[in-house]
Amino acid sequence: MAILGAINPMLSLGLDGDNAWRLADYVKRGGYSALKRILAEKMPQEQVINEVKKSVLRGRGGAGFPTGLKWSFMPRSFPGEKYVVCNSDEGEPGTFKDRDILRYNPHSVIEGMAIAAYAMSATRGYNYIHGEVWEIYTRFEEALDEARAAGLLGENILGSGFNFDLFAHHGYGAYICGEETALLESIEGKKGQPRFKPPFPASFGLYGKPTTINNTETFGSIPFIMSLGGEHFLEAGKENNGGTKLFSVSGHVNKPGNYEIPLGTPFSTLLEMAGGMRGGRKLKGCIPGGSSSPVVPGEIMMGCTMDYDSIAKAGSMLGSGAVIIMDESTCMVKALERLSFFYYEESCGQCTPCREGTNWLYKVVHRIENGQGRPDDLDLLASVTANIMGRTICALGDAASMPVQSFIKHYRDEFAYHIEHKKCLVPLEVQRAGSGFFKATV
Amino acid sequence: MLEIEIDGKQAQVPAGSTIMDAAQLLGAYIPHFCYHKKLSIAANCRMCLVQVEKAPKPLPACATPVTNGMKVFTHSELAIKAQKGVMEFLLINHPLDCPICDQGGECQLQDLAVGYGGGASRYQEAKRVVFHKEVGPLISMQEMSRCIHCTRCVRFGQEIAGIMELGMANRNMHSEIQTFVGRSVDSELSGNMIDLCPVGALTSKPFRYSARSWELARRRSISPHDSLGANLTVQVKGNKVMRVLPRENEDVNECWISDKDRFSYEALNSPERLSKPVIRVDGALREVEWNVALDYVSHALKDIAQNHGGEAIAALASPHSTLEELHLLQKLTRALGSGSVDFRPHRRDFSADGKRAGTPWLGMKLSEIKDLDAALVVGSFLRKDHPLFAQRLRQLARKGGKVSLLSVTADDSSINVHARLTVSPAELVLALGGVVKAAARQKGVAVPSGLELVEPCASGKAIAESLLQGEGEKGKRAIFMGNVAEQHPQATQLHALALELAKLTGASVGFVGEAANSVGGYVAKALPTALDGYEMFAQPCKAYLLLGIDPEIDCHNPQQAVAALKQSALVVSLSSFKSGAALDYADVLLPIAPFAETSGTFVNAEGRVQSFNGVVRPLGDSRPGWKVLRVLGNVLALPGFDYDSSEQVRDEILPEGGVFVAGLDNGLDSGLSDLTLAPGAAASGLQRIADVPIHFADPLVRRAPALQQTRDAALPAARMSAATLAQQGVAAGSQVRVKQAQGEALLLAVADETVPAGCVRVAAAHASTAALGDMFGAISVERA
Numbered sequence A: 001m002a003i004l005g006a007i008n009p010m011l012s013l014g015l016d017g018d019n020a021w022r023l024a025d026y027v028k029r030g031g032y033s034a035l036k037r038i039l040a041e042k043m044p045q046e047q048v049i050n051e052v053k054k055s056v057l058r059g060r061g062g063a064g065f066p067t068g069l070k071w072s073f074m075p076r077s078f079p080g081e082k083y084v085v086c087n088s089d090e091g092e093p094g095t096f097k098d099r100d101i102l103r104y105n106p107h108s109v110i111e112g113m114a115i116a117a118y119a120m121s122a123t124r125g126y127n128y129i130h131g132e133v134w135e136i137y138t139r140f141e142e143a144l145d146e147a148r149a150a151g152l153l154g155e156n157i158l159g160s161g162f163n164f165d166l167f168a169h170h171g172y173g174a175y176i177c178g179e180e181t182a183l184l185e186s187i188e189g190k191k192g193q194p195r196f197k198p199p200f201p202a203s204f205g206l207y208g209k210p211t212t213i214n215n216t217e218t219f220g221s222i223p224f225i226m227s228l229g230g231e232h233f234l235e236a237g238k239e240n241n242g243g244t245k246l247f248s249v250s251g252h253v254n255k256p257g258n259y260e261i262p263l264g265t266p267f268s269t270l271l272e273m274a275g276g277m278r279g280g281r282k283l284k285g286c287i288p289g290g291s292s293s294p295v296v297p298g299e300i301m302m303g304c305t306m307d308y309d310s311i312a313k314a315g316s317m318l319g320s321g322a323v324i325i326m327d328e329s330t331c332m333v334k335a336l337e338r339l340s341f342f343y344y345e346e347s348c349g350q351c352t353p354c355r356e357g358t359n360w361l362y363k364v365v366h367r368i369e370n371g372q373g374r375p376d377d378l379d380l381l382a383s384v385t386a387n388i389m390g391r392t393i394c395a396l397g398d399a400a401s402m403p404v405q406s407f408i409k410h411y412r413d414e415f416a417y418h419i420e421h422k423k424c425l426v427p428l429e430v431q432r433a434g435s436g437f438f439k440a441t442v
Numbered sequence B: 001m002l003e004i005e006i007d008g009k010q011a012q013v014p015a016g017s018t019i020m021d022a023a024q025l026l027g028a029y030i031p032h033f034c035y036h037k038k039l040s041i042a043a044n045c046r047m048c049l050v051q052v053e054k055a056p057k058p059l060p061a062c063a064t065p066v067t068n069g070m071k072v073f074t075h076s077e078l079a080i081k082a083q084k085g086v087m088e089f090l091l092i093n094h095p096l097d098c099p100i101c102d103q104g105g106e107c108q109l110q111d112l113a114v115g116y117g118g119g120a121s122r123y124q125e126a127k128r129v130v131f132h133k134e135v136g137p138l139i140s141m142q143e144m145s146r147c148i149h150c151t152r153c154v155r156f157g158q159e160i161a162g163i164m165e166l167g168m169a170n171r172n173m174h175s176e177i178q179t180f181v182g183r184s185v186d187s188e189l190s191g192n193m194i195d196l197c198p199v200g201a202l203t204s205k206p207f208r209y210s211a212r213s214w215e216l217a218r219r220r221s222i223s224p225h226d227s228l229g230a231n232l233t234v235q236v237k238g239n240k241v242m243r244v245l246p247r248e249n250e251d252v253n254e255c256w257i258s259d260k261d262r263f264s265y266e267a268l269n270s271p272e273r274l275s276k277p278v279i280r281v282d283g284a285l286r287e288v289e290w291n292v293a294l295d296y297v298s299h300a301l302k303d304i305a306q307n308h309g310g311e312a313i314a315a316l317a318s319p320h321s322t323l324e325e326l327h328l329l330q331k332l333t334r335a336l337g338s339g340s341v342d343f344r345p346h347r348r349d350f351s352a353d354g355k356r357a358g359t360p361w362l363g364m365k366l367s368e369i370k371d372l373d374a375a376l377v378v379g380s381f382l383r384k385d386h387p388l389f390a391q392r393l394r395q396l397a398r399k400g401g402k403v404s405l406l407s408v409t410a411d412d413s414s415i416n417v418h419a420r421l422t423v424s425p426a427e428l429v430l431a432l433g434g435v436v437k438a439a440a441r442q443k444g445v446a447v448p449s450g451l452e453l454v455e456p457c458a459s460g461k462a463i464a465e466s467l468l469q470g471e472g473e474k475g476k477r478a479i480f481m482g483n484v485a486e487q488h489p490q491a492t493q494l495h496a497l498a499l500e501l502a503k504l505t506g507a508s509v510g511f512v513g514e515a516a517n518s519v520g521g522y523v524a525k526a527l528p529t530a531l532d533g534y535e536m537f538a539q540p541c542k543a544y545l546l547l548g549i550d551p552e553i554d555c556h557n558p559q560q561a562v563a564a565l566k567q568s569a570l571v572v573s574l575s576s577f578k579s580g581a582a583l584d585y586a587d588v589l590l591p592i593a594p595f596a597e598t599s600g601t602f603v604n605a606e607g608r609v610q611s612f613n614g615v616v617r618p619l620g621d622s623r624p625g626w627k628v629l630r631v632l633g634n635v636l637a638l639p640g641f642d643y644d645s646s647e648q649v650r651d652e653i654l655p656e657g658g659v660f661v662a663g664l665d666n667g668l669d670s671g672l673s674d675l676t677l678a679p680g681a682a683a684s685g686l687q688r689i690a691d692v693p694i695h696f697a698d699p700l701v702r703r704a705p706a707l708q709q710t711r712d713a714a715l716p717a718a719r720m721s722a723a724t725l726a727q728q729g730v731a732a733g734s735q736v737r738v739k740q741a742q743g744e745a746l747l748l749a750v751a752d753e754t755v756p757a758g759c760v761r762v763a764a765a766h767a768s769t770a771a772l773g774d775m776f777g778a779i780s781v782e783r784a
């Protein structure tokens, strides 16, 4: 993948494919000026956090939680070690933006983390990188070496007396390690399983110390907020949805890839940037924020703008910004079967409703898809998702349930047809024609 | 304090309490599986979901902190719906074949399914199958499909036993509880996981499928093994002990017992049980009636007393004997005119006797250990000698208490120790002297005389520092003397140095004690006024009375003991078992009832008096030891042997009654006066270090089949560091000849870096090493 297009970009501005990731390039783009200024001015921590609050930067990892507010929860004056942790685990199906940020603009994340550490009195940071993108990990290590050599990391950064060490840590590909507390367990060398919250990481985080975890893109946006000013950043987006955001567009479009656009940009614009619908087919549905977010029917989606509030109003979530496009050749039962398989597979197995329930969901959807559906299966699925939702340790239980609920809600006829006729409503040859893998031979 | 209301009932709870804590306070029951009061909160089973006012979702009671004014509903529609939903999930993959499950009738899942389960299953898919695992002789993991993934067993290992032996591998519904690839479960506390497992996934290998829980009568008892005095529930069917479980006593064993406590009952039905009196007639042993045997003993003893004087008789008891037995034995021996009576067969140095200020004991209550700031354990194979005492120290360390160890091997204690000093037995006194000197210097007071030449090492200084921290607040720091410290040839010097260290630091001094009645024996005055437990064999006597002991295994110097027994005119052994050696040296074997078949009293390390009744009838013709000694006293026409019950015997010793015995005091009348420590004066040659392995430590455990198959019951080896091996010119893995005094043993040489240089660790208490001499002292190793 690559960053294929942008409107008023920040993170992807001035990038030249693989040729502009080095420290010198980043500095040429104005990089590290924010950190340097903060250190030189000995800017009060409160002021940094306020600037982030003003920007209304919302967490790019999935939940969209306001970053400035999260930072203000850190007990800055608490004695002893404190940590900032970057979540580059990026396991959410459909999401592939963080790897591009780390590949093409790694120093923006390093600078963002250093500023975060300064603002929250943290002296150590970790960047947890998804295990299946090894070259990203080595790229980030190289960038770290550059930053250390330039005195931008380590002891007494730029003579300011501020110390911050940053390390890369690679996972092994478990989706659950993207959940922030499972990620902390994994860094600690334990099995990646979410912790029960409370206590929250801000009070009991990595090695039991106060910790703030943000997404790669969240950290990457910080230098822009600090150099342009919070208000400017906010204005670059839309009210309550500050800044630009990277969207990973995939599925039935002509130009799948990453696109940076201001929050609030119409979905139709994004779709156009991505080359429009493949084969000119009709948009059947869109999963707008990664596989965990509820599916939105095509016609509703066409009326949305790409920001947290608009997508929420459409009954879904902007999530990580992974936009999965499905055209009319898609069998929604098969699509759900694949998603349900994912969540069943990736459940950490710790808590009862998720461990048992996700497998049950998958088995039932699988059965329906394979012509073994029963008349009361849709009610059963509804009831099982209701028994999972809100009763688990982490949000994976909800993430597994929402696709099931939304698919059945919006495409109930298709499921009912499948159960009754033991085959897809969308004819097989149509599916094959649209898939891009099978050339239509039937 | 925070106000909380649960189902309309109000309570005040301290900040930091969870809803579950508050519910327990109020006596409100919230269904749960993963929650256990002694384990960390996992919040994974989700059975305890309750409704909390203003919370949109049901919350887990076990993990949700109480906030002031919180209102909780455990039976509201929302709560019940959530609980039933979780129950359904737990059951979909659970085999619903309770009638053939060993846990049936005592299963939390079965119990709660009655209240929260549906009548029929909505789950029509194939159920999960989890393969069985083989993890050793004690725990069965045959039925892992029953596991509900509560991770109690995992957390037990991590938190209580101190070693994570079970873990949950894989993820999603394929998560499985298992050991680290191919390993067995070897912790000395492992059996507790059987109790913790709420379902029939972990079951007791020796017990499973031998009885149903509802067929068993539950009787109270006290563990006859280590000095903790764990409280037991013994489960009996017919006249047979079927199973032993912990009986909760927060002050003693909490809710745990060691594997030794749990599985030793198997020996009650050992084929080696002695069930009839036996006497030697014309060289051959013959079963006889009790009256014949007792007449024989009485005549023989009287003869010896007449011809050689009463002092030619010596009596030695096991410290696992009951208080009543010990009392009657010493009374009888003294009445026969002998002061040679003892109950400390493992001891070597008795010079403290006669100088003790009182009865040696732990120096504090067991329940006070958790409040210590620092503790030093001197000379102990801590985990194996004292599984539950070690567990308390482990919890102390987990909470930040500084636990230090000064001993003769660096065994894994599974305790996060503050400092650790491992020296050869010959240097142990010097090392403790170093700690004393460091403490004096750190405190800025004069170094006690005799320590001028000692130079403390870094660990010694760190130990002293931890014992000095918060000095002035009395009783917050402790020095515990382990079994090695008591069995050591300079035990009294160690004792005196510990007192000196205590004086300097304000710490208390305690003896952990090796056996169930290590304190009780002093209380019963089973103590020598003539030959002590070592000397009575070093200077052979004419007659020996043995009580509950196998001297060929249980003595400090078994070789010397057996030689003395063989030359004597009369050996009378009151025992529950017939050992091969006894058949050789004994003239009379009197079958006495072991624990579970007799009443009696143990006084544990903290001086707690714990009396118990027999829970089954004695096997065959065996009789409680106190009765045998009483009748023997009668037959000998000795005064004061008319007792009707063991309680009468006890009341003679402890007329004042009370939960704790009086006169507990670890002081010594003489101080360090005659002690001069000089480095380098220590022995030069190879030295022996002898442990008493946990599952050989008393006649009962030695004969418990399942325990004998554990790794802790592995054959003793000659263990030494690679450097020592090289010095001796022997290779690890080869057979070596180990020699001490006149005896020798053939053992496997094993490289073991926990053994200090110049030392060989050779276990005592085992037939294969019985031909050797003193537990500590010179030893040689050569190629076999």
Ligand SMILES: Cc1cc2nc3c(=O)[nH]c(=O)nc-3n(C[C@H](O)[C@H](O)[C@H](O)COP(=O)(O)O)c2cc1C
Pocket (backbone or CB within 6 Å): A058, A059, A060, A061, A062, A063, A064, A065, A067, A070, A087, A088, A089, A090, A091, A092, A175, A176, A177, A178, A179, A180, A181, A213, A214, A215, A216, A218, A394, A395, A396, A399
């Ligand atoms: C199952 C699960 C997987 C997640 N995976 C990711 C991930 O891959 N990357 C990420 O940034 N956040 C992920 N999150 C969200 C994180 O827990 C966390 O909210 C986020 O990293 C916070 O960063 P932000 O505030 O900058 O968004 C995941 C959450 C859940 C429940």
Ligand code: SF4
Pocket (backbone or CB within 6 Å): A176, A193, A194, A346, A347, A348, A349, A350, A351, A352, A354, A355, A392, A393, A394, A395, A396, A397
């Ligand atoms: S919800 Fe699923 S993934 Fe999250 S802790 Fe529970 S079992 Fe693990």
Ligand code: SF4
Pocket (backbone or CB within 6 Å): B146, B147, B148, B149, B150, B151, B152, B153, B154, B177, B196, B197, B198, B199, B201, B202
């Ligand atoms: S084996 Fe038993 S204790 Fe361990 S997780 Fe399974 S159900 Fe819980």
Ligand code: FES
Pocket (backbone or CB within 6 Å): B031, B032, B033, B034, B035, B042, B043, B044, B045, B046, B047, B048, B049, B060, B061, B062, B063
């Ligand atoms: S008892 Fe609370 S979640 Fe298991």
